[in-house]
Amino acid sequence: MAGLTQAASSPSVTYLIRRACARDAAAMSAIDGRVSLTAWSEGQFRAACAESSDLQQHREYALVAEHDEQVQGFVVCQVVFDELSILNVAVSPAKQRQGIARALLNQVLATAPTGVLRCLLDVRESNVAARALYRKMGFDEDGLRRNYYTRPEGREDAVLMSLQVPDRDSKGI
C-alpha cells in the first residue's frame, strides 16, 4: 500500500482514506465511467497512482476511500509549485451523500505538501452537486472559462474555483 492510511467517518460507515496505488486504477476508472461525462482511461488513473512515498517529488497523486476493501470514491490532485489542483473527484452513485467526497478533499487539504498555498479546480457550470460541495468547503468561484467542456449536445462553461490552504506543517499521506 502506498503511503499512510487514515480513517474517516461518514454518518453510518467508516471509510479508510489512503494513498491510491496501481491496483486501485481499475476500480477508480469504473467509478469514473459511471458518473462522469468525460471519463478518464484506466491508464490515466494508473499514472496518477504511480507509487511514491514522497509527495514533494511526486506531483500527481490520488487518494481513495474504501470500505470492506472496496474503493467507493477517489480524488486525483496535482501539485505545481504553491498550487494544488484537484483534477478529478468522484464517488460511487450508491455511496453519494455520505460525506465521502468531503472527507477525501479535507484529507487532501490537510496533507498537502509544505509550501502549498492555494487549491484550484474547475467544474462544469451544470454540476450542481459538485459546486455545492466545493462552496460548502469554502471554495470561492473566481470566474468562468467559456466553452471549456464538451457535452453530447455541444459545449459548456467551466467555473473556476479556489481556496486558500491554511499554513501548517504537512504530515503527508
Ligand SMILES: CC(C)(COP(=O)(O)OP(=O)(O)OC[C@H]1O[C@@H](n2cnc3c(N)ncnc32)[C@H](O)[C@@H]1OP(=O)(O)O)[C@@H](O)C(=O)NCCC(=O)NCCS
Ligand atoms: C460531486 C460528488 C463527488 C459529491 O460526492 P459525495 O460523496 O456525494 O459528496 P458529500 O456527501 O461529501 O457531500 C458534501 C456536501 O456537498 C453538497 N452536495 C453533495 N452532493 C450534492 C447534491 N447531489 N446536491 C446538492 N448538494 C450536494 C452538500 O452540501 C453536501 O453536504 P450535505 O450532504 O451535508 O448536505 C459526487 O456527486 C459525484 O461523484 N459526482 C459525479 C462526479 C463529479 O461531478 N465530480 C466533480 C467533478 S468537478
